[in-house]
Amino acid sequence: MAQLQTDEVSMIYAIGGEQIIAVDKVSIAIEKGEFVSLVGHSGSGKTTLLSILGGIAKPSSGSVRFEGRDIYGLNSDGLSEYRSEKIGFMFQFASLLSVLTAKENLLLPVLFKPSRKDADGKLHEERAVELLNMVGLGDRINAYPSQLSGGQQRRVAIARAFMNDPELILADEPTGDLDEETEADMMRFFSDMNKAQGVTFILVTHNTELAGQAGRRMKMVHGKNEEQ
Amino acid sequence: MTNDFSVLSFAIKNVKRRPLRTAMLVLAITLLTAVLVFALSFIYRVHASIQIMTSRLGADIIVVPTGSRGAAEDVLLENKVKSFYMDQDILEKVSKIDGIEKMTHQTYLVTLSSLCCSVPESLIIAFDQDSDFIMKPWLKGKIDRKLGKGESIVGHESSFNISVGLVEVDSVLFGNVFKMVGVLDKTGTGLDNAVFISDDNISDIVKNSDLPIKPGQVSIIFAKIKEGFSHRKVANAIEDSIIEVDAVTGKDIGRSIINTLRDISGIFSMTIALASILSIFLAWTVFSAVANERSQEVGIMRAVGAKESHVMGLFFIEVLLIGAVGSTAGIVFGTGLSVLLAKSFTILKNISSDLRAVERLAVAVIGFVAGTGICIIGALVPIRRIKKMEPLTAIKER
Ligand SMILES: Nc1ncnc2c1ncn2[C@@H]1O[C@H](COP(=O)(O)OP(=O)(O)O)[C@@H](O)[C@H]1O
Numbered sequence: 173m174a175q176l177q178t179d180e181v182s183m184i185y186a187i188g189g190e191q192i193i194a195v196d197k198v199s200i201a202i203e204k205g206e207f208v209s210l211v212g213h214s215g216s217g218k219t220t221l222l223s224i225l226g227g228i229a230k231p232s233s234g235s236v237r238f239e240g241r242d243i244y245g246l247n248s249d250g251l252s253e254y255r256s257e258k259i260g261f262m263f264q265f266a267s268l269l270s271v272l273t274a275k276e277n278l279l280l281p282v283l284f285k286p287s288r289k290d291a292d293g294k295l296h297e298e299r300a301v302e303l304l305n306m307v308g309l310g311d312r313i314n315a316y317p318s319q320l321s322g323g324q325q326r327r328v329a330i331a332r333a334f335m336n337d338p339e340l341i342l343a344d345e346p347t348g349d350l351d352e353e354t355e356a357d358m359m360r361f362f363s364d365m366n367k368a369q370g371v372t373f374i375l376v377t378h379n380t381e382l383a384g385q386a387g388r389r390m391k392m393v394h395g396k397n398e399e400q
Numbered sequence: 401m402t403n404d405f406s407v408l409s410f411a412i413k414n415v416k417r418r419p420l421r422t423a424m425l426v427l428a429i430t431l432l433t434a435v436l437v438f439a440l441s442f443i444y445r446v447h448a449s450i451q452i453m454t455s456r457l458g459a460d461i462i463v464v465p466t467g468s469r470g471a472a473e474d475v476l477l478e479n480k481v482k483s484f485y486m487d488q489d490i491l492e493k494v495s496k497i498d499g500i501e502k503m504t505h506q507t508y509l510v511t512l513s514s515l516c517c518s519v520p521e522s523l524i525i526a527f528d529q530d531s532d533f534i535m536k537p538w539l540k541g542k543i544d545r546k547l548g549k550g551e552s553i554v555g556h557e558s559s560f561n562i563s564v565g566l567v568e569v570d571s572v573l574f575g576n577v578f579k580m581v582g583v584l585d586k587t588g589t590g591l592d593n594a595v596f597i598s599d600d601n602i603s604d605i606v607k608n609s610d611l612p613i614k615p616g617q618v619s620i621i622f623a624k625i626k627e628g629f630s631h632r633k634v635a636n637a638i639e640d641s642i643i644e645v646d647a648v649t650g651k652d653i654g655r656s657i658i659n660t661l662r663d664i665s666g667i668f669s670m671t672i673a674l675a676s677i678l679s680i681f682l683a684w685t686v687f688s689a690v691a692n693e694r695s696q697e698v699g700i701m702r703a704v705g706a707k708e709s710h711v712m713g714l715f716f717i718e719v720l721l722i723g724a725v726g727s728t729a730g731i732v733f734g735t736g737l738s739v740l741l742a743k744s745f746t747i748l749k750n751i752s753s754d755l756r757a758v759e760r761l762a763v764a765v766i767g768f769v770a771g772t773g774i775c776i777i778g779a780l781v782p783i784r785r786i787k788k789m790e791p792l793t794a795i796k797e798r
């Protein structure tokens with residue numbers, strides 16, 4: 173059984189009288205541990221598809237199954253648990269909370285969990301500091317987003333996606349505004365997490381070179397999905 | 401940095417984001433709670449003193465001249481100095497009414513305030529020593545003999561005035577010198593300010609004054625009712641058979657004050673209702689703005705795994721913080737105000753009982769619950785709206 177499987181998911185937005193088909197009957201199956209790249213023109217439906225997969229936008233039709241379970245058949249709390257336990261999201265846009273420091277932003281995904289430790293018995297705090305070190309921000313853990321450069325904020329958001337030990341990372345142009353060197357660092361980081369921990373990746377990128385490095389390549393064209 | 405990141409510290413950070421706006425809401429809650437606490441203290445205090453008075457009076461029914469009921473309440477409740485008289489034959493008429501177990505009578509003699517001293521005038525109460533059951537329970541230490549002519553027992557407050565030297569030990573009443581031989585315990589009623597003398601003295605006093613009293617007249621009759629008789633029925637029977645008097649049951653004493661109080665309560669209620677509506681509206685406005693400003697953040701929180709209840713919980717703590725700070729400040733202001741202004745309200749000035757600590761606490765709890773509750777009510781709708789949003793929609797909302 174595939175880890176993640178969609179069956180003809182579509183997302184149709186109605187604006188005024190017009191209908192916009194952002195995602196058009198996409199059926200894909202992704203195995204655990206795969207590294208998938210997703211390319212496509214702006215407006216082709218990449219962000220929308222990722223949101224559907226990540227349980228933050230219910231599709232107009234079709235179903236999404238994670239480990240065989242229809243996630244949109246879950247109630248609101250069940251869906252939250254799915255996001256909390258299985259998914260690490262890197263958003264296309266700036267997504268740090270401005271009142272929270274870098275470390276606190278990392279702690280946000282585990283803030284409401286009953287335990288202060290993760291499954292391995294490690295304190296969330298320690299895990300947060302460790303991840304910030306991994307993305308090269310070990311010296312900025314108490315900085316607020318406004319005190320960080322755009323690229324640094326990006327890396328905090330990248331680190332945050334790993335905070336809950338997810339099985340699937342949904343990364344929406346996560347390295348878009350990083351310099352080449354840092355981008356390469358981050359890609360190495362992703363690759364390590366993928367190989368060492370078996371974390372599945374779906375990575376949206378405009379960088380064809382990066383896309384080429386992925387084990388599997390997909391493309392969105394006008395809301396439809398094509399394998400490459 | 402050792403500051404632990406928790407839902408509470410997160411909420412505190414959020415509350416501090418817009419200090420001015422938060423302060424406005426806190427202030428509104430403070431004002432609302434202050435008015436509420438003040439009003440409750442005021443009304444509670446009046447009611448409490450009426451209750452204390454009736455429970456301590458020791459009489460089931462009082463009988464006074466027709467039309468003097470209000471004046472009698474003023475004497476008993478508010479330490480006011482009033483006089484009114486009825487003829488002695490009424491005593492006999494009342495005693496014949498079915499259901500009366502025992503009765504005693506008192507005569508109120510008003511001093512002229514300029515007469516003896518600089519102290520506020522006291523009411524001189526002449527009582528019948530043989531039948532008395534009103535004062536006896538309050539007499540500190542037993543006096544084994546009857547009061548002689550020229551001897552007096554004084555109420556708790558009067559004795560205080562005497563002990564601090566405001567009044568000479570020997571009081572001069574209408575040219576008659578009275579020696580203080582006993583002191584009453586604090587009753588918390590109008591009796592605390594009175595000076596009691598035996599009614600043998602009345603004729604001497606009247607001789608030396610121009611009091612409008614005829615020999616043998618009395619001011620008030622206190623009666624105990626026999627077991628099994630309805631107090632109200634006996635009171636009605638008295639009024640029906642003796643047209644010159646009003647009969648008031650213990651429960652009904654203070655009714656006229658409560659009626660006056662009703663108008664004041666009305667004004668308080670209106671003010672509180674208005675302030676509540678304004679506060680709810682303000683809380684609603686503030687939290688609508690908060691919801692709009694933070695919808696993206698809420699979307700992100702939800703996207704990284706927070707449940708609706710978690711978001712709700714976070715906002716709830718923020719509302720609670722604002723409500724708690726506001727209502728606590730309001731309790732302090734309201735209580736302070738009630739203590740300070742008590743002296744400017746004539747109705748309170750003369751009431752001897754003050755609120756006990758438990759009562760103040762009860763009022764404070766009510767103020768806290770109301771102030772915080774109003775804040776929650778106003779914030780509920782915007783917060784519910786925001787937690788219901790699908791994460792992606794919330795994130796995109798600007
Ligand atoms: N909330 C929305 N309402 C209406 N149209 C939307 C909404 N979100 C996205 N779209 C439209 O859906 C299409 C796909 O958008 P998106 O998934 O963001 O594309 P991409 O990420 O590939 O650039 C675009 O045409 C966009 O305008």
Ligand SMILES: [Mg+2]
Nearest residue numbers: 218219220264
């Ligand atoms: Mg996009």
